[in-house]
Amino acid sequence: MSFQNRILAARARAAAEDGFGLLELLIAMVVLNVGIFALMSTFLSAGVTAQRAARISNGNAIADKVMEVYRGLENKAIYLNAPAVSGGSDALGWPNGIPNSTSAYYAAYHADSDAYGGTYYSYADPTTSPLWVTQSTTAAVAYTPIPASDGTVIPSGLSVDPTKAVQGVTGPDGQTWTVFTYIVVVQSAGTGWTTGYVKRVTVDVLDPKTARVVAHQSALFEPGLAP
Numbered sequence: 001m002s003f004q005n006r007i008l009a010a011r012a013r014a015a016a017e018d019g020f021g022l023l024e025l026l027i028a029m030v031v032l033n034v035g036i037f038a039l040m041s042t043f044l045s046a047g048v049t050a051q052r053a054a055r056i057s058n059g060n061a062i063a064d065k066v067m068e069v070y071r072g073l074e075n076k077a078i079y080l081n082a083p084a085v086s087g088g089s090d091a092l093g094w095p096n097g098i099p100n101s102t103s104a105y106y107a108a109y110h111a112d113s114d115a116y117g118g119t120y121y122s123y124a125d126p127t128t129s130p131l132w133v134t135q136s137t138t139a140a141v142a143y144t145p146i147p148a149s150d151g152t153v154i155p156s157g158l159s160v161d162p163t164k165a166v167q168g169v170t171g172p173d174g175q176t177w178t179v180f181t182y183i184v185v186v187q188s189a190g191t192g193w194t195t196g197y198v199k200r201v202t203v204d205v206l207d208p209k210t211a212r213v214v215a216h217q218s219a220l221f222e223p224g225l226a227p
Contacts, residue, residue: 058171059205059215066160066169066179066203067217073162075223077154078199079146080183081163082134086123098123098132098165105166108180108211115182115202115218133183133199135163145185145199145223169205178211180204186220198222 070078080098087102089095098121099106110120121132130137133145154162160169160179168176182202198220205215 054173055207055209055214058173058175059177059207060217062169062171062177062179062205063203063215063217066181066205067201067219069158069160069162070201070219070221073155075199075221076146077162078183078201078221079133079135079137079163080165080181082121082123082126082132082136084123092168094164094168095166098134105178105180108206109166112180112182112202112204112213115180115204116184117186131184131186133185137185175208177208178206180206 081096083097086095086097086100095103095105099109100123103109113120117131119129119131121129121134126132126134126136135146137146161167162181165181167179167181169179171177180203182200182204184200185197186200187196187198199222200218200220202218203216204213206212207214
């Protein structure tokens with residue numbers, strides 16, 4: 001074949017469209033895969049966001065539920081159970097009082113130092129933590145937070161136990177959520193209070209899957225107001 005014929009043959013092969021259908025198909029598949037992966041990523045992200053929103057919503061509903069119990073109590077009935085020695089558990093496996101260092105819940109409960117003002121409750125010497133409100137707290141501050149005569153009166157039939165520092169509460173989703181409760185005495189400023197000291201109740205709700213706090217509420221209860 002002459003040189004000129006070879007050039008003509010090469011030009012003919014270059015002008016031919018044989019194989020371009022397969023190439024176009026491969027390009028289309030690559031573009032389609034990129035689109036599908038982007039769409040899947042969007043769906044996964046939306047799913048994670050929806051799950052997180054659901055956890056926060058359930059946690060806030062539980063925190064509201066627990067706080068409503070305290071709002072229905074007489075001020076003298078707002079306190080935590082603190083047995084002489086903690087570290088044990090009740091029949092359901094929850095701490096029998098404010099968790100001490102031997103409790104599996106101690107690290108997580110102890111972590112919210114803002115809730116109890118930085119001084120953790122001491123079973124060895126409760127007088128070193130006078131701002132914690134328990135059934136044995138007396139006139140450690142300007143008023144007696146638990147009157148000795150009838151301070152242990154708690155209504156029956158409550159949806160949660162207001163004296164428990166740690167307990168499980170069933171959420172709207174049917175799961176058991178761990179709830180931490182802190183009750184301390186703080187001094188409140190302002191002319192709206194009838195006394196300088198009030199009880200501050202703080203509630204933390206933990207995600208049953210991640211054990212992270214997903215809801216946090218705090219409220220003040222003044223002894224001079226009903227109930």
